Amino acid sequence: MKTPASIVLSFALATGALAAGVRDIATTPFFITAPGHYAVVQHIVAAPMQAQPIITVSSPDVVLDLNGFTLDGNGSTHSAILIQSGSPRVTIRNGFIANCSDAPAIRALTADIHIEDISFRACVRPIFALARARIEGCMAWGGGAAPSSGDLIVVGNDASVRDTVIHGYTFGAISSNNAAIRIGEDATVQGCVIHDLVSPVAGTGVLHGVYGERNASLSDAAFFHWVRTNATGSVRASRLAEDGAMRRVAISAPAITPGWSPTEVTRVSESTSAFTHGYRGASLIMDSVAGAIAGFGRAFSDVDSVNGSVAAHAYYGYTTRENTTNHASYVRSVARNITLYGFYAQGRFTQIVECLADRVTGDVDSYAFNHAEVSGLMEDVIHCHASNSEQGFRHVRSGYFAGNSASMNVTNQFNVGGPTGARGVKFPPLGNNFIQQYPRLNFEF
Amino acid sequence: MSLFVAAGQHTLAGGGHVLLHQGDVPYTITTAGAYTLVENMIRTNGAAIVVEASDVVIDLNGFRIAGGGTSGAIVQQSGQHRLTVRNGQVGGDISAWYGILSAGMGNRLEDLNLQSCSVSAIFSGPGAMVRRCVFRGNAPFDPEFAVLNLGPGSIAEDVRFDGSGSTAGASLVRTGPGVIVRKMTASSTIAGANPTRLVLAGGGSVMSELRTGGQSSTNTLITASGPVVLADANLNDRVFLPTGGVIVDSVLSGFNHFGPGTMIDASFLSGSATNTGPMLVHDTRWPASVQFGDRSLVRRSMIRFPLVAGSGSYYLDNTGQGLSFTGAAHRIEHNDVGTFRASNSGAEPNYLFIRNRLNRDDIFIQILDNTNGHWGAWAPDQTLLSTDRTWSNVKK
Numbered sequence: 050m051k052t053p054a055s056i057v058l059s060f061a062l063a064t065g066a067l068a069a070g071v072r073d074i075a076t077t078p079f080f081i082t083a084p085g086h087y088a089v090v091q092h093i094v095a096a097p098m099q100a101q102p103i104i105t106v107s108s109p110d111v112v113l114d115l116n117g118f119t120l121d122g123n124g125s126t127h128s129a130i131l132i133q134s135g136s137p138r139v140t141i142r143n144g145f146i147a148n149c150s151d152a153p154a155i156r157a158l159t160a161d162i163h164i165e166d167i168s169f170r171a172c173v174r175p176i177f178a179l180a181r182a183r184i185e186g187c188m189a190w191g192g193g194a195a196p197s198s199g200d201l202i203v204v205g206n207d208a209s210v211r212d213t214v215i216h217g218y219t220f221g222a223i224s225s226n227n228a229a230i231r232i233g234e235d236a237t238v239q240g241c242v243i244h245d246l247v248s249p250v251a252g253t254g255v256l257h258g259v260y261g262e263r264n265a266s267l268s269d270a271a272f273f274h275w276v277r278t279n280a281t282g283s284v285r286a287s288r289l290a291e292d293g294a295m296r297r298v299a300i301s302a303p304a305i306t307p308g309w310s311p312t313e314v315t316r317v318s319e320s321t322s323a324f325t326h327g328y329r330g331a332s333l334i335m336d337s338v339a340g341a342i343a344g345f346g347r348a349f350s351d352v353d354s355v356n357g358s359v360a361a362h363a364y365y366g367y368t369t370r371e372n373t374t375n376h377a378s379y380v381r382s383v384a385r386n387i388t389l390y391g392f393y394a395q396g397r398f399t400q401i402v403e404c405l406a407d408r409v410t411g412d413v414d415s416y417a418f419n420h421a422e423v424s425g426l427m428e429d430v431i432h433c434h435a436s437n438s439e440q441g442f443r444h445v446r447s448g449y450f451a452g453n454s455a456s457m458n459v460t461n462q463f464n465v466g467g468p469t470g471a472r473g474v475k476f477p478p479l480g481n482n483f484i485q486q487y488p489r490l491n492f493e494f
Numbered sequence: 495m496s497l498f499v500a501a502g503q504h505t506l507a508g509g510g511h512v513l514l515h516q517g518d519v520p521y522t523i524t525t526a527g528a529y530t531l532v533e534n535m536i537r538t539n540g541a542a543i544v545v546e547a548s549d550v551v552i553d554l555n556g557f558r559i560a561g562g563g564t565s566g567a568i569v570q571q572s573g574q575h576r577l578t579v580r581n582g583q584v585g586g587d588i589s590a591w592y593g594i595l596s597a598g599m600g601n602r603l604e605d606l607n608l609q610s611c612s613v614s615a616i617f618s619g620p621g622a623m624v625r626r627c628v629f630r631g632n633a634p635f636d637p638e639f640a641v642l643n644l645g646p647g648s649i650a651e652d653v654r655f656d657g658s659g660s661t662a663g664a665s666l667v668r669t670g671p672g673v674i675v676r677k678m679t680a681s682s683t684i685a686g687a688n689p690t691r692l693v694l695a696g697g698g699s700v701m702s703e704l705r706t707g708g709q710s711s712t713n714t715l716i717t718a719s720g721p722v723v724l725a726d727a728n729l730n731d732r733v734f735l736p737t738g739g740v741i742v743d744s745v746l747s748g749f750n751h752f753g754p755g756t757m758i759d760a761s762f763l764s765g766s767a768t769n770t771g772p773m774l775v776h777d778t779r780w781p782a783s784v785q786f787g788d789r790s791l792v793r794r795s796m797i798r799f800p801l802v803a804g805s806g807s808y809y810l811d812n813t814g815q816g817l818s819f820t821g822a823a824h825r826i827e828h829n830d831v832g833t834f835r836a837s838n839s840g841a842e843p844n845y846l847f848i849r850n851r852l853n854r855d856d857i858f859i860q861i862l863d864n865t866n867g868h869w870g871a872w873a874p875d876q877t878l879l880s881t882d883r884t885w886s887n888v889k890k
Contacts, residue, residue: 073509090510092527117528117551117578118510145526145549145576168576168600170549188623190575190600216621216647217599244621244647244672273647273672273698297725297742301671301698336742336759338721340697357759357776359721359740381776385738385755405791407754407772454808454825454846 071114077103084110089144094121095129102131102156109137115144115167122149122172128156129172137161146172147192153177153203160205173199180205180233184213191218199227200260206233212240222252226288228260235264246275248284259287268296285350286339293333300339300348334358348387354378359385366391366406369399379404384417386410391417409440416440418453511553514543523550531557531582538562538588541569548575548598554582554606566592566611570601575619578602585609585632592617593632599645603627613639615658620645620670626652633684634664646670646696652677659713661686671696671720679705680713689713692731695722706730713748721755732765738773754787788821802826826850850887 154172169175171192272286339348348360360366366384384391391406406417526549575598593615608615697720721739738755754771772789788804802819
């Protein structure tokens with residue numbers, strides 16, 4: 050290689066007036082106290098034991114351009130960038146932040162912050178921001194950071210996280226609900242990838258990909274390969290509170306190894322009471338896939354409504370919250386290569402319509418479709434045509450059970466009845482009066 | 495001075511960048527930081543820039559960078575990560591294997607125009623972000639190669655391919671699992687004996703807003719493993735999803751093949767298809783010859799010539815010009831179809847054939863009433879059902 054003939058210049062010098070109005074940042078600690086446009090002009094490394102953030106913003110209407118450079122926290126317990134309360138409309142963009150060991154790398158104590166095109170390395174908590182924050186085009190790589198509690202990216206109500214990648218974090222013991230991305234009410238996560246999260250230390254908490262409060266939405270996202278390698282706790286791709294919505298999301302290869310606890314991959318509308326928290330069927334999963342869920346993994350767990358989705362290679366396909374979820378709905382969805390239940394609805398007034406289950410291959414307690422409560426609707430469910438399926442339909446109590454078919458190597462196609470009797474019953478093979486005795490068009494082949 | 499002004503016009507925000515010139519070629523970056531071209535950087539044999547540090551930003555500043563031979567314009571050395579390259583042209587009139595070869599993690603490549611690469615215009619490791627890039631005239635010469643090759647957990651958004659591909663069976667986009675591909679367009683993709691694949695995606699990927707125009711119908715979108723999501727796509731190409739997934743709100747014009755565990759909803763598919771295993775089709779218009787595999791559910795769709803093959807399918811509430819079925823244990827219910835054909839009528843048991851309407855009177859099926867296990871019966875003279883009419887099949 051030749052000796053570089055490059056010239057290192059400040060554009061402020063090189064371009065004169067073109068750079069006018071942009072104030073350089075080359076030292077730390079640096080305090081921004083007036084609105085304006087600021088640019089970092091060299092790598093800045095926090096001093097050992099530095100008692101302040103590298104940059105502190107205490108003014109509204111600031112654009113802070115990292116300009117391709119790195120703010121290195123040097124293991125500091127302080128944030129790289131702190132935005133004080135009462136400093137809205139701050140934009141931070143275009144650079145790297147590294148080695149922040151405890152406090153959020155960017156900590157915004159005010160609403161209306163915009164963070165874009167920032168890459169984080171070895172930052173235990175890359176971003177903490179409040180309401181109406183907008184996070185876009187960011188990348189966070191664990192790089193040895195080991196969060197033991199808390200979340201990676203946190204934004205408040207009405208905020209959005211878009212086009213962001215989080216990967217390669219190894220967590221410590223998790224004792225509560227932790228998440229790669231935590232969002233507030235009415236907030237949005239779109240176009241994000243979360244992969245390679247590992248939780249090797251025993252803990253009682255849950256490691257989530259996305260944890261959202263009510264009315265949150267998650268779309269066009271991919272979750273891939275996150276693992277819990279201890280026997281306690283569980284991992285989930287997402288948990289959205291009531292009235293959340295999830296659309297066009299792919300979940301693959303989460304695993305719990307070894308593990309006896311259920312791995313609940315997707316959790317929408319979590320509540321301990323169906324009556325106090327609504328469960329009005331407003332929470333929705335659409336057009337999503339969940340596959341390769343290892344161990345005791347549940348593809349779609351505790352869901353209100355699933356429409357047009359596929360669950361494959363999991364212990365459970367679709368489950369409602371046991372005994373509490375009413376008005377759950379499974380429509381136009383597929384469960385395939387499932388161990389225990391393809392579709393498992395246990396609340397009242399539920400429906401399973403136009404779904405398909407194949408290869409539910411557990412023991413005699415496994416069912417392709419299991420509807421176990423009163424007043425349910427199981428109408429027009431596709432036949433449980435599963436090769437080597439132990440059971441087809443289980444419909445315990447009263448309800449409307451019609452238009453179902455079971456075929457293809459299902460050992461026990463229908464188990465319908467209960468104290469009050471289901472009003473729709475199966476239709477046996479030939480020789481009976483169809484109209485009078487078997488009006489509900491359930492068939493076994 | 496004009497060079498400085500040109501550079502400054504794109505970098506108003508600050509200074510401190512290392513300015514790179516043609517005279518620096520070949521240039522090795524060994525320190526993290528920001529580097530900006532102030533003129534084109536061309537090397538005819540070998541890499542123009544080698545990156546031996548992490549956390550590097552290279553701003554092409556509107557200029558062109560090109561390497562040559564078996565190298566690339568920009569090569570990131572092993573063990574380095576988070577390379578950003580933006581805002582300019584890569585490659586061009588010099589043939590090279592790579593445009594940007596960056597196998598590290600967390601790279602960011604955006605606002606680029608990449609040309610004339612014969613292995614990959616961009617080859618990046620896991621967790622990459624590729625946005626607003628145009629790929630033109632890149633021709634990977636091996637089936638394992640791809641114009642845009644991304645590791646697991648990456649994002650590709652706003653990417654356009656024009657005149658790329660080869661006859662070697664390579665891919666425009668090849669990804670590891672768990673990848674998002676959004677807003678991708680491809681035109682004039684090269685086809686041939688071994689056609690170019692549009693996307694070879696890993697399992698658990700989400701692909702949306704994919705568009706192709708002026709394609710050969712022999713090009714293919716294919717997924718390698720695990721279910722995927724394909725949404726809002728408009729593809730004039732073959733689509734193969736051998737391991738299933740969700741297809742929704744899409745228009746697909748080529749021949750298709752869908753494997754077990756595929757769900758298609760609210761879509762228009764004009765090409766013929768041979769599918770295997772159970773799939774669910776709903777609210778879909780498919781004016782072609784389509785074969786469904788075992789245990790499929792097809793409902794409320796218009797399918798012109800479906801063949802319900804294998805066994806154990808449920809064909810409900812559909813319309814079409816004809817319907818054929820083979821195998822056993824089918825439930826054919828409430829369809830309005832021109833002709834029904836049961837090729838093994840009289841031999842295979844367990845058809846349930848109820849509430850259907852045959853809307854042509856010149857051809858009829860050979861399903862008899864309650865014989866050989868055919869539960870649903872219909873006779874051309876409509877007399878055999880007159881005793882109870884329980885099966886309610888009617889003829890025009």
